[in-house]
Amino acid sequence: MTLDSKIPAGPLAQKWDAHKAAIKLVNPKNKRKYTVLIVGTGLAGASAAASLAELGYHVKSFCIQDSPRRAHSIAAQGGINAAKNYPNDNDSIWRLFYDTIKGGDYRSREANVYRLAQVSNNIIDQATAQGVPFAREYGGNLANRSFGGAQVSRTFYARGQTGQQLLLGAYSALMRQVDAGMVEIFSRREMLDLVVEDGHARGIVVRNLVTGELESYAGHAVVLATGGYGNVFYLSTNAVNSNATAAWRSHKRGAMYANPCYTQIHPTCIPVSGDHQSKLTLMSESLRNDGRVWVPRKKGDKRPPAEIPDEERYYYLEERYPSFGNLVPRDVASRNAKQVCDEGLGVGTTGLAVYLDFADAIREFGEQTIRERYGNLFDMYEKITDENPYKVPMRIYPAVHYTMGGLWVDYNLMSTIPGLYVAGEANFSDHGANRLGASALMQGLADGYFVLPYTINDYLAGVKADKLHTESDAFKEARNAVTERVNKLLAVKGKKTVREIHRELGHIMWNYVGMARNKEGLEKALQEIPKLREEFWSNINVTGSDKNLNKALEQAGRLADYLELGELMARDALNREESCGGHFREESQTEEGEAKRNDEEFSYVAAWEYLGEDKIQALHKEELVFENVKLTQRSYK
Amino acid sequence: MEKTINLKLKIWRQSAPDAKGELVSYDVKDVSTEMSFLEMLDVLNEDLTKKGEEPVEFDSDCREGICGTCGIVINGIPHGQEKATTVCQLHMRHFKDGETVLLEPWRAKAFPVIKDLVVDRSAFDRIISAGGYISTKTGSAPDANIIAVPKPDAELAMDMAACIGCGACVAACPNASASLFVGAKISQLSLLPQGRIEAATRVQNMVAQMDAELFGACTNIQECEAVCPKEISISAIARMRREYVKAAFK
Numbered sequence: 001m002t003l004d005s006k007i008p009a010g011p012l013a014q015k016w017d018a019h020k021a022a023i024k025l026v027n028p029k030n031k032r033k034y035t036v037l038i039v040g041t042g043l044a045g046a047s048a049a050a051s052l053a054e055l056g057y058h059v060k061s062f063c064i065q066d067s068p069r070r071a072h073s074i075a076a077q078g079g080i081n082a083a084k085n086y087p088n089d090n091d092s093i094w095r096l097f098y099d100t101i102k103g104g105d106y107r108s109r110e111a112n113v114y115r116l117a118q119v120s121n122n123i124i125d126q127a128t129a130q131g132v133p134f135a136r137e138y139g140g141n142l143a144n145r146s147f148g149g150a151q152v153s154r155t156f157y158a159r160g161q162t163g164q165q166l167l168l169g170a171y172s173a174l175m176r177q178v179d180a181g182m183v184e185i186f187s188r189r190e191m192l193d194l195v196v197e198d199g200h201a202r203g204i205v206v207r208n209l210v211t212g213e214l215e216s217y218a219g220h221a222v223v224l225a226t227g228g229y230g231n232v233f234y235l236s237t238n239a240v241n242s243n244a245t246a247a248w249r250s251h252k253r254g255a256m257y258a259n260p261c262y263t264q265i266h267p268t269c270i271p272v273s274g275d276h277q278s279k280l281t282l283m284s285e286s287l288r289n290d291g292r293v294w295v296p297r298k299k300g301d302k303r304p305p306a307e308i309p310d311e312e313r314y315y316y317l318e319e320r321y322p323s324f325g326n327l328v329p330r331d332v333a334s335r336n337a338k339q340v341c342d343e344g345l346g347v348g349t350t351g352l353a354v355y356l357d358f359a360d361a362i363r364e365f366g367e368q369t370i371r372e373r374y375g376n377l378f379d380m381y382e383k384i385t386d387e388n389p390y391k392v393p394m395r396i397y398p399a400v401h402y403t404m405g406g407l408w409v410d411y412n413l414m415s416t417i418p419g420l421y422v423a424g425e426a427n428f429s430d431h432g433a434n435r436l437g438a439s440a441l442m443q444g445l446a447d448g449y450f451v452l453p454y455t456i457n458d459y460l461a462g463v464k465a466d467k468l469h470t471e472s473d474a475f476k477e478a479r480n481a482v483t484e485r486v487n488k489l490l491a492v493k494g495k496k497t498v499r500e501i502h503r504e505l506g507h508i509m510w511n512y513v514g515m516a517r518n519k520e521g522l523e524k525a526l527q528e529i530p531k532l533r534e535e536f537w538s539n540i541n542v543t544g545s546d547k548n549l550n551k552a553l554e555q556a557g558r559l560a561d562y563l564e565l566g567e568l569m570a571r572d573a574l575n576r577e578e579s580c581g582g583h584f585r586e587e588s589q590t591e592e593g594e595a596k597r598n599d600e601e602f603s604y605v606a607a608w609e610y611l612g613e614d615k616i617q618a619l620h621k622e623e624l625v626f627e628n629v630k631l632t633q634r635s636y637k
Numbered sequence: 638m639e640k641t642i643n644l645k646l647k648i649w650r651q652s653a654p655d656a657k658g659e660l661v662s663y664d665v666k667d668v669s670t671e672m673s674f675l676e677m678l679d680v681l682n683e684d685l686t687k688k689g690e691e692p693v694e695f696d697s698d699c700r701e702g703i704c705g706t707c708g709i710v711i712n713g714i715p716h717g718q719e720k721a722t723t724v725c726q727l728h729m730r731h732f733k734d735g736e737t738v739l740l741e742p743w744r745a746k747a748f749p750v751i752k753d754l755v756v757d758r759s760a761f762d763r764i765i766s767a768g769g770y771i772s773t774k775t776g777s778a779p780d781a782n783i784i785a786v787p788k789p790d791a792e793l794a795m796d797m798a799a800c801i802g803c804g805a806c807v808a809a810c811p812n813a814s815a816s817l818f819v820g821a822k823i824s825q826l827s828l829l830p831q832g833r834i835e836a837a838t839r840v841q842n843m844v845a846q847m848d849a850e851l852f853g854a855c856t857n858i859q860e861c862e863a864v865c866p867k868e869i870s871i872s873a874i875a876r877m878r879r880e881y882v883k884a885a886f887k
């Protein structure tokens with residue numbers, strides 16, 4: 001199988017327009033005859049569903065939650081980037097493009113990233129028209145803030161709830177199309193398999209999570225907008241139901257998985273408090289605008305933070321990176337936090353935390369201003385930790401947050417299975433090896449509002465609008481496979497709970513495939529994970545039946561997939577013998593301990609092809625070509 | 638500081654929508670006060686699974702108070718006694734050692750029980766689809782700064798938009814009214830210039846759908862405001878009424 005990225009020819013700034021001009025169209029009268037299945041209702045899924053329905057396609061929209069409004073995009077706090085240049089600080093499409101590609105450590109496609117920057121402005125317009133209550137200046141215009149990895153203020157925000165507001169905007173557009181009869185919503189449904197007929201994606205098998213029944217749906221195209229796979233690590237900032245199953249099952253049906261080792265560890269999360277912990281909570285990185293990160297200079301300094309004088313505090317980001325200071329990109333901030341804690345300078349009971357201190361900002365701007373900027377985040381912190389961050393510095397530690405890897409897609413967002421599109425975090429496309437803050441919302445909505453509604457026409461124009469059915473052999477085979485698997489999970493009746501095994505997987509992933517990786521550790525992970533998988537299939541205990549709501553069964557199925565995906569992540573990390581962005585190989589660092597890329601050998605997208613049960617995936621390489629930016633070692637000094 | 642407590646839980650167990658439910662007692666031991674309420678239930682479910690019993694089903698997703706998925710009536714109060722807190726953000730440090738805690742699902746005609754503490758809130762989606770939006774097609778929006786919005790209006794719209802759609806307002810209301818939920822959406826959109834155009838049809842259609850879903854009428858009891866985890870002000874309902882009256886005179 002060869003990978004064709006389908007990047008249009010021509011100068012960078014004209015590629016998207018030229019491509020759009022060449023895209024085939026579907027006659028408006030015929031659009032109604034096509035059904036598109038869209039799985040997931042986060043920013044990418046909801047915006048795609050609404051936009052395709054507006055065009056006239058018949059859309060079926062699926063989500064695991066009880067309502068499409070609850071998808072995990074809702075938890076994004078800080079903001080969304082766009083190249084509006086409203087603050088007149090010399091921002092531009094080029095600059096947003098450049099920052100994103102540099103932030104991604106030159107491991108993404110120029111053409112994709114440039115398109116993302118181009119449509120970023122339309123997103124802000126669209127959301128505003130929908131009634132998204134962005135923050136405003138006194139004159140009534142939109143306000144901006146700055147974010148990590150950029151020296152301009154280009155981030156739009158709605159308090160600390162930007163994801164929620166953008167998602168509710170997309171959800172409202174989606175529900176408008178429900179009202180118009182163009183979209184059918186199927187909530188509490190989990191996609192458990194993809195149906196491929198004659199080499200084309202033609203449908204899905206879902207489990208109705210309330211009745212337990214398997215349902216099949218056919219479509220002329222399928223869009224996965226099912227989010228990332230951070231929960232492989234057990235503890236992450238993802239929602240407890242976020243999972244990789246739809247993407248992974250599609251991988252096993254022929255969609256290649258790209259760069260699975262690129263995971264983002266977010267620097268500002270609330271530290272783990274104990275074994276009972278079920279998820280980690282992120283504190284928006286916008287806090288780094290006003291908060292100063294520090295640890296005591298002396299090892300084991302147990303004094304309360306207020307009693308440690310300034311000269312005995314190590315503001316390590318400010319000292320090590322004078323020009324970006326506390327606003328270095330996420331991967332750099334996370335790695336530095338790990339380093340100082342590894343050196344024994346960490347704070348709190350576990351020693352696995354650093355301070356994020358607002359005392360100076362409160363002194364300078366007053367408590368009221370800080371409250372206006374971050375009030376809800378401070379409240380959330382206090383609720384969880386019982387400490388008041390207006391009085392004592394926050395304690396933070398990095399946590400798994402986002403996965404840049406995902407299903408491989410071409411410039412049209414189509415996977416290696418014709419007719420299967422992948423949007424948002426579920427694809428690998430735009431963030432390279434590290435995503436900048438406030439760029440996830442931008443990409444999800446760019447894919448759903450402004451990319452898919454164009455590119456999918458090109459495919460559908462070549463597909464017959466034939467009558468859909470779900471009785472073909474391919475459908476039957478998929479249903480049987482799902483049934484067999486569900487029965488198998490229930491039949492084990494072993495001793496360990498899903499959580500226990502998931503926690504163990506999390507330990508392996510965090511220790512060996514986490515913030516810093518090396519050959520020895522990765523090889524160890526490649527031994528441990530299959531062992532754990534074996535234990536899972538021989539010793540898991542799933543109670544209840546498949547005939548009704550059974551969350552343990554849902555979670556068991558997801559864990560079974562993580563136990564395969566985790567292995568691929570380790571394999572990918574082992575293969576990539578360089579450091580780049582969120583992927584830090586200890587063997588490949590500069591003298592100062594920074595990530596050292598190896599462009600000669602690794603300037604490619606690693607796309608893995610599934611070859612069958614218990615076979616090692618085959619690696620395919622898509623070379624990355626840089627015609628417009630010069631590859632430099634990232635420096636935020 | 639972390640310590641541990643023991644609790645007696647009385648939990649509503651109901652195996653299916655039409656099955657008869659009952660309260661079942663469970664003892665939970667050595668609960669760390671650092672845990673969230675749902676983590677405490679996770680641990681209970683682990684124990685039940687190990688004993689071969691079916692775990693207690695409850696809904697949750699983000700576990701950071703923003704998605705609106707979780708919801709349990711705790712000792713008679715939706716989301717429990719802490720103000721401005723969803724149950725996923727409620728921590729065990731607020732409970733006393735030896736306490737008996739009662740857990741029930743949202744109760745309202747419009748929110749039928751699916752299993753144990755899980756209810757069906759799809760009525761909220763249908764209300765939004767009846768008009769909780771601004772009709773603007775993808776791609777047709779003008780530059781965002783063409784629509785200036787006075788900062789106080791934008792702030793108030795944001796206060797209203799903070800609703801997470803959890804349904805606590807309905808669960809708390811003796812009439813099981815959805816007025817706070819509906820009022821919040823109507824207020825958000827009617828406070829913004831771009832939302833004025835459809836203001837009249839929006840309020841009429843959403844209110845009609847709310848009634849069709851068997852939510853009760855609002856009689857100003859204000860329990861909704863008291864339990865709202867996002868502290869949505871009851872002024873939302875007053876604004877909805879004003880919009881409704883305005884619409885009638887159009």
Ligand code: FES
Binds near residue numbers: 702703704707708726
């Ligand atoms: S689980 Fe999302 S608000 Fe509680």
